[in-house]
Amino acid sequence: MGKERTYEEINQKIRTGKAVVLTAEEVLDLIAEKGVSGAAKRVDVVTTGTFGPMCSSGLFLNFGHPRPRIKMSEVYLNGVPAYAGIAAVDAYLGATALPPGDPRNRDHPGEFIYGGGHVIEDLVAGKEIRLEAHGYGTDCYPSKKVETSFRLSEINEATLYNPRNCYQNYSAAVNLGQKTIYTYMGILKPRLGNAYYSSAGQLSPLLNDPLLKTIGIGTRIFLGGGEGYIAWHGTQHNPSAARGENKVPLGPAATIAVVGDLKKMHWRWLRGLSFLGYGATLKVGLGIPIPILNEEIMSYCAVRDEEIYTQVVDFGRDYPHGESSELGLVSYAELKSGTVRICDRDVPAASLSSYAGAREIAGILKGWIQAGDFTLTPPAAPLPSAEAGIKLQPLPQRNPYPGGM
Amino acid sequence: MAVKQKLVFRFPSSVVEQPIIYRLVKDFDLMVNILRADINPNKEGRLMLELSGSESDYRRAIEWLRSEGLRIMNLKQQIIWNEDRCTQCGACSVICPSGALGLRRPEMRVSFEEDRCIVCELCLKACPARAMESLIEDRG
């Protein structure tokens, strides 16, 4: 083992402007030239990034009280409902929430023009948001209705809390069926007409630390253009997924829950999206710095698109029915070339997450660290990793009323 | 002088039966590039095309078309790529049939070449960020 570094040593270099910081893409050239151990000697931090649709995202809000006070039990922001089953003037706005009047998929494929993700984008952009709230009235909270408008700067808190972001790898989606389908993985044309994928590959945060040796609870990150933190492992966290020899998972694996102050974020990195025939969501920009504590950590950051594989999944039949697809693995190098070979066919491939955006985020984070503005946080606790024995479970489907009702 | 013009023809269903395109080519020596056709029996038809040829042939053709009952407008429909709304995902690159929207490699950035756009409008709803917009300005 070569040189070891501590978080404190790295932070000292960051504070004095001496840290050597490269993005997960830039470091590949250095590794090609100097090898992993040579690069590990020189580099203190590698920055990563991803900018993709992340449905499990949302916002905790505290509106402050009107006079007289209200216990909000129904809340609408620009017509989009937020969950109000928490304290009086708190609510949680989910990225995929839709106005009650949205036609959904009644005229298939529905357009889903405006949902929770769009409200979040508008809030962050400083736009005025319409608020309608209803309460049932109590002795302490007598108001039954409030209708007003506000801007982000005018409410107490807006805390982005995303229960599942930043998937460590994701399946590539195709359609083996006979008609076009409209999915959260985009518009999939029949008979292998196209493939969509959604990962930044070699720039993606959790693919550069596949066993979560540095990324943990409390890790400070780039979130939506501002600073955020990893709060927990994400929902559906599956570090037990099959891995290649380089320890990189071969399909969807680890996830993280993240939190941050929306008021410090930027609309460029929190974008409302409309997936035709599927729904509304939020595109989240997220970047994680990886401290190069030793050669082993650098060896993980050395991973290239050619060495990251993902499973191909048929969304025409297998995925909706919860069955596994046997369509093999493809590398991100192939996917990014724009054509992948699946079932002996050349299939046009495109991404839903933005590689250019990922690259920009890794660059911004690098800039923050170089400027001494952003130091690294050792995890307060590790995230469960490969050895944790986590098993993803399907929903039990039993008759809730044995004996019949 | 040569003319190259994008046009929208609107015509009653009775005209649909006529070999308009054939005559434009044969009698007026024009080059026709059909951008889009919405033709339903029993309804007003709509044809978007680009005509090119000599100015005199073009003028004669337009006169003849009008005499056949077609309403002709200069097509100012433009598909607009709002670059600041574009998130640079590249999802449109496998939807756009003409190659107008494509991903440049290795930059992995999308570019829009308006000249290649055939105004099929597929990108309008396929772009999750709704960065593509159609501006229609029909001028009589």
Ligand code: SF4
């Ligand atoms: S699909 Fe939309 S957001 Fe994505 S690259 Fe194309 S125009 Fe840009």
Ligand code: SF4
């Ligand atoms: S309208 Fe959109 S999808 Fe169709 S050719 Fe033009 S850019 Fe491509």
